[in-house]
Amino acid sequence: MSNLAAQTAENLSRIRLNKPLIHNITNFVVMNYTANVLLATGASPVMAHAINEVEEMVGFAGSLVLNIGTLTDSWVDSMVKAGQKAAELNIPVILDPVGAGATQLRTDAAKRILHETNVQVLRGNSSEILALAGSDSHSRGVDAGNSVEEAAGAAKYLSKELGTTLAITGPVDLITDGTRVVEVANGHELMPYVTGMGCSATAVIGAFSAVEKDMVVAAAGALAFFGLAGELAAGKAGGPGTFMIELLDALYNMSPEELQAGARFLER
Amino acid sequence: MSNLAAQTAENLSRIRLNKPLIHNITNFVVMNYTANVLLATGASPVMAHAINEVEEMVGFAGSLVLNIGTLTDSWVDSMVKAGQKAAELNIPVILDPVGAGATQLRTDAAKRILHETNVQVLRGNSSEILALAGSDSHSRGVDAGNSVEEAAGAAKYLSKELGTTLAITGPVDLITDGTRVVEVANGHELMPYVTGMGCSATAVIGAFSAVEKDMVVAAAGALAFFGLAGELAAGKAGGPGTFMIELLDALYNMSPEELQAGARFLER
Amino acid sequence: MSNLAAQTAENLSRIRLNKPLIHNITNFVVMNYTANVLLATGASPVMAHAINEVEEMVGFAGSLVLNIGTLTDSWVDSMVKAGQKAAELNIPVILDPVGAGATQLRTDAAKRILHETNVQVLRGNSSEILALAGSDSHSRGVDAGNSVEEAAGAAKYLSKELGTTLAITGPVDLITDGTRVVEVANGHELMPYVTGMGCSATAVIGAFSAVEKDMVVAAAGALAFFGLAGELAAGKAGGPGTFMIELLDALYNMSPEELQAGARFLER
Numbered sequence: 185m186s187n188l189a190a191q192t193a194e195n196l197s198r199i200r201l202n203k204p205l206i207h208n209i210t211n212f213v214v215m216n217y218t219a220n221v222l223l224a225t226g227a228s229p230v231m232a233h234a235i236n237e238v239e240e241m242v243g244f245a246g247s248l249v250l251n252i253g254t255l256t257d258s259w260v261d262s263m264v265k266a267g268q269k270a271a272e273l274n275i276p277v278i279l280d281p282v283g284a285g286a287t288q289l290r291t292d293a294a295k296r297i298l299h300e301t302n303v304q305v306l307r308g309n310s311s312e313i314l315a316l317a318g319s320d321s322h323s324r325g326v327d328a329g330n331s332v333e334e335a336a337g338a339a340k341y342l343s344k345e346l347g348t349t350l351a352i353t354g355p356v357d358l359i360t361d362g363t364r365v366v367e368v369a370n371g372h373e374l375m376p377y378v379t380g381m382g383c384s385a386t387a388v389i390g391a392f393s394a395v396e397k398d399m400v401v402a403a404a405g406a407l408a409f410f411g412l413a414g415e416l417a418a419g420k421a422g423g424p425g426t427f428m429i430e431l432l433d434a435l436y437n438m439s440p441e442e443l444q445a446g447a448r449f450l451e452r
Numbered sequence: 453m454s455n456l457a458a459q460t461a462e463n464l465s466r467i468r469l470n471k472p473l474i475h476n477i478t479n480f481v482v483m484n485y486t487a488n489v490l491l492a493t494g495a496s497p498v499m500a501h502a503i504n505e506v507e508e509m510v511g512f513a514g515s516l517v518l519n520i521g522t523l524t525d526s527w528v529d530s531m532v533k534a535g536q537k538a539a540e541l542n543i544p545v546i547l548d549p550v551g552a553g554a555t556q557l558r559t560d561a562a563k564r565i566l567h568e569t570n571v572q573v574l575r576g577n578s579s580e581i582l583a584l585a586g587s588d589s590h591s592r593g594v595d596a597g598n599s600v601e602e603a604a605g606a607a608k609y610l611s612k613e614l615g616t617t618l619a620i621t622g623p624v625d626l627i628t629d630g631t632r633v634v635e636v637a638n639g640h641e642l643m644p645y646v647t648g649m650g651c652s653a654t655a656v657i658g659a660f661s662a663v664e665k666d667m668v669v670a671a672a673g674a675l676a677f678f679g680l681a682g683e684l685a686a687g688k689a690g691g692p693g694t695f696m697i698e699l700l701d702a703l704y705n706m707s708p709e710e711l712q713a714g715a716r717f718l719e720r
Numbered sequence: 721m722s723n724l725a726a727q728t729a730e731n732l733s734r735i736r737l738n739k740p741l742i743h744n745i746t747n748f749v750v751m752n753y754t755a756n757v758l759l760a761t762g763a764s765p766v767m768a769h770a771i772n773e774v775e776e777m778v779g780f781a782g783s784l785v786l787n788i789g790t791l792t793d794s795w796v797d798s799m800v801k802a803g804q805k806a807a808e809l810n811i812p813v814i815l816d817p818v819g820a821g822a823t824q825l826r827t828d829a830a831k832r833i834l835h836e837t838n839v840q841v842l843r844g845n846s847s848e849i850l851a852l853a854g855s856d857s858h859s860r861g862v863d864a865g866n867s868v869e870e871a872a873g874a875a876k877y878l879s880k881e882l883g884t885t886l887a888i889t890g891p892v893d894l895i896t897d898g899t900r901v902v903e904v905a906n907g908h909e910l911m912p913y914v915t916g917m918g919c920s921a922t923a924v925i926g927a928f929s930a931v932e933k934d935m936v937v938a939a940a941g942a943l944a945f946f947g948l949a950g951e952l953a954a955g956k957a958g959g960p961g962t963f964m965i966e967l968l969d970a971l972y973n974m975s976p977e978e979l980q981a982g983a984r985f986l987e988r
Contacts, residue, residue, distance in 0.1 A: 212748055215748050215749045215790075216749050216750065216752060216753060216915060216916070219749055219915035219916075220914060220915050220960065220961070220964070223912075223913045223914065223915060223960065224913060224959070224960050224961065229915065230819070230822075231747070231748070231749050231789070231790055232790065232819075232823070233790065233792070234791060234792040234793070234825055235792075236793070236825055237823050237824075237825040237826070240823045240824060240825075241822070241823055244822070428961075429961040429962055429964075429965055430958075430961060430962070431961065432959060432960050432961025432962075432964075433957075433958045433959025433960065433961045433962055434959070435959075436913060436959040436960050436961075437958070437959050
């Protein structure tokens with residue numbers, strides 16, 4: 185990871201060249217915006233959730249993005265089926281455990297997907313990710329109250345326990361595979377005022393994972409790209425409405441060179 | 453209600469301070485926009501419709517917003533279940549009977565929700581609300597053809613019959629609990645050219661009802677806030693597309709003082 | 721078709737005068753944007769998919785738009801039921817076979833709708849439409865690799881085979897009923913970077929088909945209108961985000977005279 189910014193710029197170029205198909209099984213709230221984020225990035229989104237279609241569809245995909253934001257039991261069945269097929273085909277699976285910890289249904293669904301498929305990157309905020317951990321991780325804490333060093337240590341432990349790369353997003357994002365830790369400082373304070381920002385970030389991780397085998401590099405790069413676009417959009421926005429629209433323009437217009445110059449990584 | 457504008461400004465401050473969770477079981481068309489309206493207002497939206505999740509979710513909520521815009525039978529079951537739990541917990545339920553009167557399924561669903569849960573505010577246009585009334589109310593008429601005095605009288609009667617506060621929206625909105633009547637004159641003629649404006653207004657009533665016990669004050673205040681944001685947005689818009697985006701900015705940027713100055717209430 | 725541009729301008733005036741109800745059974749990704757496109761055009765959209773509602777709803781409609789973008793089996797059942805009722809009532813049915821050819825479920829669903837209902841216009845890209853044809857049509861080719869003359873000839877053949885007017889969209893759109901062929905050269909290269917552009921074009925064909933009996937005139941006119949709005953929007957846009965919003969403004973603001981002057985038809 186000696187030159188993470190350069191690798192990230194190169195990955196953005198690859199996405200625009202290869203236009204990988206990203207298969208999303210995601211929630212109703214963000215389907216439209218997520219698809220537009222992926223198109224603006226340069227990838228090719230498809231949304232498909234029918235149990236009798238997901239295995240065939242994922243076969244064409246560069247990655248599979250699962251998101252439990254408006255789940256029901258039958259959708260979780262489709263997610264597991266698609267995820268198992270993806271594992272068979274060595275297609276990366278990215279999971280967004282929206283609302284894990286808030287209700288039993290969501291916590292159970294996220295755990296089931298984690299256990300029954302091979303999730304490569306788990307992207308959530310700290311409380312969602314902690315909700316999926318054993319009690320030992322809870323007591324170690326990755327939450328805002330802790331120092332950065334404590335949070336990094338706890339995240340590494342948690343990544344090993346869950347067996348997946350973690351992308352814990354917040355004012356500063358923390359990405360770890362249990363050994364390496366990267367922080368990403370890009371982003372903007374308007375983001376929490378638009379729905380689906382986290383879900384979209386997860387989808388962009390999906391796009392980067394389709395062109396990059398190292399999931400720490402893929403996830404950190406995606407979050408820097410998405411966060412930097414947010415910074416650029418905020419400069420043109422008068423509030424969350426214009427912000428969410430300018431963000432699509434910023435994703436589309438950002439050159440690999442701008443991304444390389446603007447990405448703010450901290451490797452620990 | 454001697455100072456409705458001041459109370460409304462105070463309620464907007466409370467929403468931004470408390471960020472109440474608004475649980476929406478709503479239609480596919482407006483989920484994204486409604487969530488963004490609630491975020492721009494200062495509330496915290498969640499969309500959750502699974503029958504095995506809604507009772508747990510509504511327990512965290514400041515209010516429950518039910519909307520039958522793209523209903524199927526199983527969604528109505530979830531709405532009733534969530535609504536009954538809300539009643540148990542003294543959480544206000546706001547109902548938007550989209551398309552009641554157009555098809556039997558919608559009329560029946562809205563009536564079932566009204567009868568089996570404890571709806572605090574019913575927000576619709578006059579034909580939707582009339583469709584839920586007995587034939588006696590029909591003959592009295594709240595429709596555009598009648599004078600304002602006749603409409604106000606009929607609305608009071610209808611509110612008593614349906615046992616809920618009514619928010620009948622149109623060029624001028626009429627809110628009544630069967631005793632008091634408030635009219636709200638805010639709004640803009642571009643609003644009917646954007647989908648989900650009525651649904652979003654209902655969701656904003658949900659946000660105000662989470663911080664205000666008097667449902668006439670909550671509903672009238674929410675409609676003034678939403679309508680005034682529409683007026684401000686129209687000043688920057690070149691058509692319905694830019695209007696719907698500027699509306700989100702206007703909701704986000706409006707100060708309680710601006711709301712107090714711009715709200716146009718008429719108490720009868 | 722001696723004055724297609726004049727007829728198209730007249731049809732736009734009729735849509736704005738009559739505000740026909742367009743019944744959509746469409747995919748989750750584009751529901752919101754499609755509804756906004758129809759409103760900006762001047763039509764009245766409704767989204768309704770419940771099996772026990774679609775027959776009643778379609779009875780009020782000027783046309784029925786079916787779109788298989790995020791289908792499951794039960795949605796296809798609703799589409800067929802609505803389509804059969806539409807045929808009974810002489811209401812035009814417009815089909816968008818999103819992803820036909822990509823998965824068996826989609827190909828089968830589109831074929832079933834074609835065979836079990838009376839589709840008046842089938843709108844898709846060349847690969848989607850070819851996927852619905854017999855092998856003979858495949859060998860003739862309507863794809864980008866062929867000359868315009870070959871593509872037009874193959875499309876006429878395909879239209880007769882499928883028994884419906886075809887609207888094959890791409891950089892230049894090709895509309896044929898098996899006898900007449902019209903090409904439409906309006907559009908903009910930003911369109912593929914926004915999700916739901918094809919789906920929205922299909923919905924606009926629905927709006928024009930509600931006021932025009934000749935499906936070649938309706939489909940060609942709708943695509944000219946939508947494509948010209950795209951050209952106008954691109955002049956104000958900084959990327960795909962602002963483009964999709966400006967497109968709604970352009971649809972709303974376009975006068976029949978501007979449409980007549982800007983439509984680029986080529987009749988063969």
